[in-house]
Amino acid sequence: MATRDAVSLGGGGRYTVQTGRRDGTVSLAGDVIMPASSISVTDSIKVFGEKGLSPTDMVYLLGDHTIGVARCSTFQDRLYNFQNTGEPDPAMDSTLRDTLIARCPQGSDSDENTVDLDQNASSSSTVDNSYYQQILSNRGILQIDQELALDQWTRPTVDAIAQGLDFTTGFGEAMIKLGAVRVLTGEQGEIRRFCNRKN
Template identity: 70%
Template sequence: MSRTLATTLALTCIFGTLAGPCSGATGGALQVGFYRGKCHSVDVEAIVGGVIRAWFSRDSTIAAALLRMQFHDCFVNGWDASILLDGKSTEKTAVPNLSVRGYEIIDAAKAIVETICPGVVSCADIIVMATRDAVALSGGVRYIVQSGRRDGTVSLAENVNLPAPSISVSDSIKAFSKKGLDSTDMVYLLGSHTVGVAHCSLFQDRLYNFQNTGKPDPTMDSTLLNTLKTRCPQNSTADKPVNLDQNPLSSMTVDNSYYRQIILHRGILQIDQELALDPLTNLTVAAIAKGLDFSTRFGQAMVKLGAVEVLAGAQGEIRRSCRAINTPLKN
């Protein structure tokens, strides 16, 4: 977003809705409408939503980017915006996070909110709001989010231990369980792969040397296999992107197409395909593919994810900049 647009939105909010003092996010548990009355009479969620709409109009891929950012943040130290922190050894420098993007979107929303009422709205809450709005703009349900999170002050690359694309279903269930999420939550949350891409390096073993057999993954649809081999030649140094949802009509839409594709053996990542094959998850996948309300339940799962290991009350802080803690970062 340009500085001019950011300033215009900020001034519109300031002169249109000033009423009463700001107060910080010092409440207890998460709640819907946490910021109501805490930022003059400004609707904080509407401000963030305006930023996302403006950005989405230029780049509709931000839904996938923000969903990925949100997952990568949540699975390390819980949902505390630690992935946003800059530094030589912070989380964003870890190999799995090098391709995470969208930081400038959060910066833009934070800048406007800080202009209106500084020190009130956490970066962690902005990620949640921004992702929800990007999902809605991509065809999903605009689910109701809770807020009241505070920002973490610890961000270390060594703490980043995210589930690999080749993880088994049972191990993935265990990883989600450690976050208080059950197998059904996991199946819906992996439905975020309905948008976005994976690069060849993340699934190339499935094309040429699956589990050291010297052969392709036998569960992959043969037509897809040939297409991917063309896109991802064995000895190529180019790490090209491939849509995770192989239906070209819906690869940018938050819907249940991803599930229909993996039932047809057209999953890109190994974990995607295994969801449709493993008896621990295949019935849930089949139900979603047949028309079970994916968007609503995906939103419910996102709300549940949003409550994982959050900082609230007097914990953490409300960062002035999402890229730095309010005191020098200790690494």
């Protein structure tokens, strides 16, 4: 519900949150599987698919992270040594690349600076379809972002969202499905008396 409220405050609309799920009794950072920002679209589709999420869900959900920022280390290879070529990623808009190089100089502490994932200054803190317009203009910060606009399987969805397909509804539906991933049932987990700590 907190995520839904944050999305709503960010202009992303409201969606129905399924409540009543049981919470786990163990939470370890080491148990979290986070794909690298350089993951391919094909591998990302597989990861999301293993959780019962479609490629369309994936495109919507990856667009949600754009109200955040990225550390230089997560995309520095795209600026200086893309896929070990010693060259920048040719798919990146050259103006964006110059801006990022100024922000993330080669050899500097790559985690010292951050950049907005949505480079549209007027909507970098808004949950909307600007991200999709940006990646269609080769202005994706993370490699996976840019590849969504280039891949044959995800490009049609990116095009549709960028051109005004109801982002709020599609995003809400994807978030509802995400909230139902690995729901605990029966005797698994617990129903907490207080949301922020186990019983």
